[in-house]
Amino acid sequence: MSSSDLVLQARGLTKRYGRRPALTDCDLDLPRGRVVGLVGPNGAGKSTLLNLACGLSTPTAGTLRVLGSPPAANAAHLARVGFVAQDTPVYASFSVADHLRMGAKLNPSWDPGLAERRIAQVGLDPGQRAGRLSGGQRAQLALTVAVAKRPELLILDEPAAALDPLARDGFLRNLTGVVAELGATAILSSHLLGDVERSCDHLVVLDGSRVQVAGDVADLLARHHRLVAPRGELDRLPAGVEVVLRRHTGAYEHAVVRADRPPAGTPWRVEPVGLEELALSYLTRAAGEGNR
Ligand SMILES: Nc1ncnc2c1ncn2[C@@H]1O[C@H](COP(=O)(O)OP(=O)(O)OP(=O)(O)O)[C@@H](O)[C@H]1O
Numbered sequence: 001m002s003s004s005d006l007v008l009q010a011r012g013l014t015k016r017y018g019r020r021p022a023l024t025d026c027d028l029d030l031p032r033g034r035v036v037g038l039v040g041p042n043g044a045g046k047s048t049l050l051n052l053a054c055g056l057s058t059p060t061a062g063t064l065r066v067l068g069s070p071p072a073a074n075a076a077h078l079a080r081v082g083f084v085a086q087d088t089p090v091y092a093s094f095s096v097a098d099h100l101r102m103g104a105k106l107n108p109s110w111d112p113g114l115a116e117r118r119i120a121q122v123g124l125d126p127g128q129r130a131g132r133l134s135g136g137q138r139a140q141l142a143l144t145v146a147v148a149k150r151p152e153l154l155i156l157d158e159p160a161a162a163l164d165p166l167a168r169d170g171f172l173r174n175l176t177g178v179v180a181e182l183g184a185t186a187i188l189s190s191h192l193l194g195d196v197e198r199s200c201d202h203l204v205v206l207d208g209s210r211v212q213v214a215g216d217v218a219d220l221l222a223r224h225h226r227l228v229a230p231r232g233e234l235d236r237l238p239a240g241v242e243v244v245l246r247r248h249t250g251a252y253e254h255a256v257v258r259a260d261r262p263p264a265g266t267p268w269r270v271e272p273v274g275l276e277e278l279a280l281s282y283l284t285r286a287a288g289e290g291n292r
Pocket residue numbers: 017020021022040041042043044045046047048049
C-alpha cells in the first residue's frame with residue numbers, strides 16, 4: 001500500500017513519560033476510508049497514540065505521519081483532522097448554538113448545513129446550555145463540532161464511554177453514517193469490544209504499550225481460526241500456523257491460531273473466530289506474557 005493510501009503511518013513510534021513507557025516501538029499503517037477501532041486495557045497507550053496523532057504531544061523516538069505530514073504540521077493540516085478528546089469536552093456556559101457559531105469562526109472549512117442538520121437529527125435544542133446536556137447529548141454535540149469542519153480524519157478517544165447501551169448504539173450508528181457521508185476515516189478508542197465489532201472495519205489491539213495485532217477486520221477474521229482437539233494433539237502444528245492462545249477444557253484443548261488458510265487434512269475441528277474472541281486472545285496472551 002502506498003503512503004498516500006494511509007491516514008496514519010508509524011515507524012518505531014515510542015513515547016515515554018520519564019522512564020515509564022506509554023508506547024514502545026510501534027509500527028502501524030492505517031488505511032484511508034476505514035473506521036478504525038483502537039482497543040486495549042487501561043494504560044495500554046491508546047490516548048497516548050491519539051494525542052501524538054493530533055500533535056498534542058511529541059514522540060520520544062520513531063516517526064509518525066498523519067495524512068502524509070507530521071501531526072499538526074500547520075493550520076491547513078490541523079483543519080483536515082477532527083478530534084474529540086476523552087470525556088467529550090464542551091463549554092458548559094455556552095449554548096449548543098454558541099458551539100456552532102464558535103466552530104464556524106474557528107474553522108475555514110465549516111459546513112453550517114451539516115452542523116444544523118446533525119443537531120436537529122440527534123434532537124439537541126440549539127438554545128440549551130452545554131452544561132445542562134446529558135452525557136450522550138454532550139457526546140453528540142462534541143461529535144457535531146468535530147465533523148462539521150469536514151475533516152478527512154476524525155480521531156475520537158472513547159467517545160461513547162459514558163453512554164448507556166442504547167445511546168451508545170445510536171451514537172456509533174450515527175458516527176459510521178457521518179464518516180461514510182464525509183468519505184472520511186475515523187480512529188476511535190474503546191474498551192468495549194462489542195462496540196468495535198459493531199462499528200469498525202479495521203482493528204488495532206494495543207497492550208503493554210505495544211501493538212499486538214492490527215489489520216482490516218475481514219482480513220483478520222479470514223486469517224484466524226479456532227482449533228479444537230483432544231488434549232496434547234495440538235503440540236505439533238503444521239508450519240505456518242502460529243498459536244495466539246491455547247486453553248485446556250477437560251479432555252480437549254482449544255487454540256486460536258493465525259494461519260493464512262484454515263489448517264486442512266487434520267483430525268482437528270476447525271472453527272471460525274469472531275472479532276471479540278480474536279482481540280481477547282491477543283489481550284490475554286499479552287497479559288500472560290507479563291509485558292504490561
Ligand atoms: N501525562 C502523563 N504523564 C505520565 N504518565 C502518563 C501520562 N499520560 C499517560 N501516562 C502513562 O502512559 C501509559 C499509557 O497511558 P494512556 O493514557 O495512553 O493509556 P490508555 O490506553 O488511553 O488508558 P485508558 O484506557 O485508561 O484511558 C500509562 O501507564 C499512563 O500511566
